[in-house]
Amino acid sequence: MTLSVTAPDGVPEIRPGDDLATALLAALGPDDLVDGDVLVVTSKVVSKAEGRVESGDRDAWIDAETERIVALRGPTRIVRNRLGLTMAAAGVDASNVVAGSVVLLPLDPDASARRLRAAVAERRGVNVGVVVTDTAGRPWREGQTDIAIGAAGVAVLESFAGRVDAHGNELAVTAPAVADEIASAVELAQGKLGARPCAVLRGRGDLVLAPGDDGPGARALIRAEGADLFGYGAREAVVQAVAGHPTARAPFGSPVAAEELVAALARAGITARASAPAAVTAQRERRAAADIVAFAHGWESTDTGDLGTDLQFRPVTP
Incomplete structure (x- = not known):
């Protein structure tokens, strides 16, 4: 199996109201998108095109985007945001934007991915999957990776349950989060400071769904409230259990x-x-x-x- 990632230069600064599909396709050559490719786009340019740039105090916007606190360490807030994602600062970003402004996550990243997929199909006549990404930290590990927060036309989980390995052992719960793996692989080519907000991954056409089938979206990767073993951070779990408020029960399962x-x-x-x-x-x-x-x-x-x-x-x- 051969995988390739193409992350083109030349995407202009995206502003509210811009046609994102037009901007991205202009940077992609005629052979850069074929059936079975996965077009990967950062959430920041999606948010900018959709007018999710706001002025004002960053902490106030974090409050507005937060559903509940998961963990606190000094000024760092890990929260479950309105999309159900557990992220630092609710995904509110103050980088690569005019001073005094912040970029919020798209209102519905899966819907954003569906619109972009439809535009590519209409204008290029190809069937691709689309993944919208953002950066997140991980429990137990240093550093951050890109993850899929929106998806359309691509499998987000690849189930191996029921299959048998080379030694005859049945795989019971193995389910790679392939949309997240795609996001991380592509980020290596984009680079954090490369000004390359989109990329195309080729070589996993088996994950791309048929035309008209957008799939469950990246929301399928989010565990329901109470299903995560780590619904609270270590300190916050103690605080919430001692406080004993009924509304705090759900994250405990x-x-x-x-x-x-x-x-x-x-x-x-x-x-x-x-x-x-x-x-x-x-x-x-x-x-x-x-x-x-x-x-x-x-x-x-x-x-x-x-x-x-x-x-x-x-x-x-x-």
């Missing part, structure tokens, strides 16, 4: 089984037992700690304030 809660309480030094399939009994003298652990695992106390020797817990229903 669904209630665990009684046996799992008992094991978690034990790790916290609290004696407990499963008294029924949906009931747990814990020692009263550790009430505050038990309530915190229970909250983080989707349970709540049924204590009525009597002076019994044990606390009773039950799973929280939606």
Whole structure:
């Protein structure tokens, strides 16, 4: 298999209201786009063309784009933004823009990708996939990579479930996020300071969908609230569990089984037992700690304030 990436020079500065397809296609030669290629575009030029450049205080725009805080470290805010993406500063960018202005992410990156794909098909007569990218950090790893935040006409996940490797082992959960891999590969050719906001990846035509099929988009790569094992950062998880506000429950996920809660309480030094399939009994003298652990695992106390020797817990229903 051979992969190639072409990142052309010559794309002009994009301004609100510009026809992005016209600007990108002008920089791409007649042979730079063929059926089965993937056209990759940075979210910044998409946002600029769509008028997502705003003036004002950056922190205020971060607030406006934030759905909830995930983690705080000094001035750094990792948040889940209105698109469901977990990013530093909600994806609000103050680079490569006039001082005093910021660039917000597109309102709907998948829709942006669909429009660009349709324009390419109409003007060049070719069937390509489109990926809209942005830069994001990653848990456990230094540095940043580009990821897909919008996609059209391209598979975003390649499932290997049910396939067998060379040793006869069945692959159960292997599902490469190919749209993210495309975004990262292309970024190597674009460069952060190269002023090359688009590129074409060739060699994975098997990932490009048929004309008229835009696919699920990059939104399919976002885990639902509560499905991520790291819905809060380490410090924020403690704060939210201690505060115990009902609106903070969702990122912790669904209630665990009684046996799992008992094991978690034990790790916290609290004696407990499963008294029924949906009931747990814990020692009263550790009430505050038990309530915190229970909250983080989707349970709540049924204590009525009597002076019994044990606390009773039950799973929280939606």
